[in-house]
Amino acid sequence: MIRGIWNRETIAWMLVGALLPVLAALLTERGTEAGLRVLIGLAVIGFWQLVFLIARGQPPSAAGAVTAVAVAVLAPGEVAVWQLALALSFGTVIGELVFGGWGRNVLNGAVVTLAFLYFGFPEIQHAPAGSMIALASGLSAILLVATGIVSWRALTGAVLVLLAVAASFGAEIAGFAFGGSLVFGLVFLACDPVASAATNPGRWVYGGLTGGLAALFGWAGDGFGAPQTIVFATLLGSLFAPLIDHAVIAIGTRQRRRPHG
Amino acid sequence: MGSDSPGVRAELLVAEGENCVRGAPLFRDRKRPDIVFTAPVSGRIEEVRLGAKRRLEVLVISGAGDDRKRFDIPADADRTAVRRLILESGLWPSLRTRPFGRIPDPGSAPEAIFVTAVDTNPHAADPRIVLASQREAFGRGTALLKALTEGPVFVCHAPGEALVAEDAQIRCVAVAGPHPAGLAGTHIHRLFPVSVKRPVWQIHYSDVTAIGRLLETGELQTERTIAVSGPGIKAPHLMRVPMGTDLHELTADALVDSETQVLSGPAIGGRESRFLGRYHWQATVLKRQAPPFRPTWLRRLSGNRLLPAPIIPTEALEKVLATELPVVPLLRALSIGDAESAARLGCLELIEEDMALATYATGGAQDFGERLRAVLDTLEYA
Numbered sequence: 001m002i003r004g005i006w007n008r009e010t011i012a013w014m015l016v017g018a019l020l021p022v023l024a025a026l027l028t029e030r031g032t033e034a035g036l037r038v039l040i041g042l043a044v045i046g047f048w049q050l051v052f053l054i055a056r057g058q059p060p061s062a063a064g065a066v067t068a069v070a071v072a073v074l075a076p077g078e079v080a081v082w083q084l085a086l087a088l089s090f091g092t093v094i095g096e097l098v099f100g101g102w103g104r105n106v107l108n109g110a111v112v113t114l115a116f117l118y119f120g121f122p123e124i125q126h127a128p129a130g131s132m133i134a135l136a137s138g139l140s141a142i143l144l145v146a147t148g149i150v151s152w153r154a155l156t157g158a159v160l161v162l163l164a165v166a167a168s169f170g171a172e173i174a175g176f177a178f179g180g181s182l183v184f185g186l187v188f189l190a191c192d193p194v195a196s197a198a199t200n201p202g203r204w205v206y207g208g209l210t211g212g213l214a215a216l217f218g219w220a221g222d223g224f225g226a227p228q229t230i231v232f233a234t235l236l237g238s239l240f241a242p243l244i245d246h247a248v249i250a251i252g253t254r255q256r257r258r259p260h261g
Numbered sequence: 262m263g264s265d266s267p268g269v270r271a272e273l274l275v276a277e278g279e280n281c282v283r284g285a286p287l288f289r290d291r292k293r294p295d296i297v298f299t300a301p302v303s304g305r306i307e308e309v310r311l312g313a314k315r316r317l318e319v320l321v322i323s324g325a326g327d328d329r330k331r332f333d334i335p336a337d338a339d340r341t342a343v344r345r346l347i348l349e350s351g352l353w354p355s356l357r358t359r360p361f362g363r364i365p366d367p368g369s370a371p372e373a374i375f376v377t378a379v380d381t382n383p384h385a386a387d388p389r390i391v392l393a394s395q396r397e398a399f400g401r402g403t404a405l406l407k408a409l410t411e412g413p414v415f416v417c418h419a420p421g422e423a424l425v426a427e428d429a430q431i432r433c434v435a436v437a438g439p440h441p442a443g444l445a446g447t448h449i450h451r452l453f454p455v456s457v458k459r460p461v462w463q464i465h466y467s468d469v470t471a472i473g474r475l476l477e478t479g480e481l482q483t484e485r486t487i488a489v490s491g492p493g494i495k496a497p498h499l500m501r502v503p504m505g506t507d508l509h510e511l512t513a514d515a516l517v518d519s520e521t522q523v524l525s526g527p528a529i530g531g532r533e534s535r536f537l538g539r540y541h542w543q544a545t546v547l548k549r550q551a552p553p554f555r556p557t558w559l560r561r562l563s564g565n566r567l568l569p570a571p572i573i574p575t576e577a578l579e580k581v582l583a584t585e586l587p588v589v590p591l592l593r594a595l596s597i598g599d600a601e602s603a604a605r606l607g608c609l610e611l612i613e614e615d616m617a618l619a620t621y622a623t624g625g626a627q628d629f630g631e632r633l634r635a636v637l638d639t640l641e642y643a
Binding site: 001002003004005006007008009010011050053054056057058059060061100101102103104147148149150151152153193194198199200203245248249252253256 | 529559606617624
């Protein structure tokens with residue numbers, strides 16, 4: 001019997017491939033310091049993956065690289081190395097590895113890492129990413145949607161609701177397309193296939209919820225372009241994803257039963 | 262043999278070394294003795310091997326001569342006579358139930374029957390070509406199926422002209438699209454969703470033709486047209502072979518080299534086997550492939566207890582079942598053997614062949630067909 005190529009690691013490497021333009025944009029915009037942060041991220045995540053491989057037999061995943069780059073993109077402030085390492089360890093271990101590794105986690109490891117950084121060290125200011133990263137993330141999105149890794153339903157739902165809600169608050173929505181943090185976060189964090197809903201109607205609801213939360217947080221909090229906005233919106237949205245799926249399945253089961261008793 | 266008929270414990274009616282004629286009973290189901298399995302060719306019984314729990318594993322007949330058993334054809338198509346004829350001729354096992362995918366009880370009646378006259382498996386034979394010379398027998402067989410059910414008989418065919426005339430009971434449905442559009446599971450889900458209280462039977466077009474031929478000639482037709490294809494074979498072709506034919510013998514001269522693997526069934530969902538399966542209408546020859554790649558250092562570091570990687574619930578997976586069932590939750594329930602959730606999510610509508618694409622699309626780390634069978638067994642005997 002032939003086996004398809006789309007196992008977990010193929011998908012992880014596709015994500016890494018889609019990240020390459022973002023990485024290039026990041027290095028151009030922020031220089032070697034950002035590159036150094038990616039390397040620190042890879043080292044810390046690699047270490048914890050090795051620990052869980054030896055201790056629990058969990059195969060490591062290339063998806064760790066996505067976390068490393070996401071943290072470098074969305075936490076560009078004056079973070080000390082020990083702070084970064086602590087946050088990455090927390091995010092990777094508690095967010096991902098204790099559940100059995102990438103694919104079994106409830107929350108995205110990068111989102112947990114970033115939430116830890118923002119909560120744990122609130123005095124550090126984080127500037128939004130620039131338009132080059134926004135453009136690169138847009139290119140990645142095309143590739144990921146075409147291969148079915150990123151759900152077009154979740155992405156469309158998130159973008160539409162975000163724009164609608166932000167416009168109703170009177171925000172200048174034309175500038176959103178150039179907000180690197182917002183576009184990158186939407187593609188790589190909010191639409192992470194593992195931490196988002198897993199049914200088709202659920203993907204619409206999840207996308208809409210996350211987009212709506214991002215608009216709300218952007219309007220009430222740090223501004224639409226701030227990295228915190230999309231990270232906290234994704235954090236809350238992902239927590240609701242299993243509930244959304246549960247509701248979708250319950251409705252579907254009831255509908256299937258009705259016509260024939 | 263064994264994996265073709267889950268739940269059948271065989272009671273042998275012949276012994277090694279005896280002679281048999283085509284259509285003569287070989288063994289029957291111990292629990293339901295009316296269900297007999299008959300010889301596809303005449304010849305001498307070479308080998309009978311029983312496996313674990315006395316399940317029949319292999320029964321080999323070396324073909325010789327062409328003696329055929331004659332069956333009495335009832336003059337009128339009354340229900341009990343039709344049933345008896347199909348049972349006696351050994352064509353009853355060509356019917357399979359949904360839910361559970363078993364050979365139906367001789368006394369039971371389905372709410373509907375689905376004839377699958379379309380095949381979207383990779384490299385499958387085109388039913389229109391196969392049926393071209395056998396349209397009459399196919400029509401006769403379909404008409405006979407009406408005696409088995411009070412409900413409709415659906416004939417699902419590829420786009421184009423219908424294969425049989427419709428009437429009060431027979432309904433023709435054209436289906437198009439990529440695999441799994443041609444699977445009976447897909448048709449049944451769309452047209453007549455099943456439940457335990459609403460069973461449906463499915464049958465393949467070549468078995469319908471066999472029933473038609475039986476009525477016509479009084480003899481059992483056991484040849485079926487199969488597609489032989491795959492990267493391991495020189496030229497793909499269609500062949501007419503008896504049921505359960507020896508695929509190694511059949512393909513021996515056509516292989517590109519010796520490093521091949523002969524599958525009974527399509528490249529997805531087929532199984533490596535020397536003999537053609539009861540529910541397979543094609544054979545695929547692949548290059549022998551290495552087991553899934555897992556580097557040695559990974560296994561060493563994990564102390565030889567490397568866990569399988571989980572499936573990633575991407576949107577691309579939604580296409581592996583052409584149904585409205587929630588794919589990812591269903592696959593998750595199956596992979597942990599959670600029978601209760603799987604039943605709630607609709608696994609009763611499915612059988613092994615429906616899961617072949619899911620196994621392929623997730624990289625083949627786990628065989629969802631096998632998982633589904635385990636879950637269905639739990640549900641049926643619970």
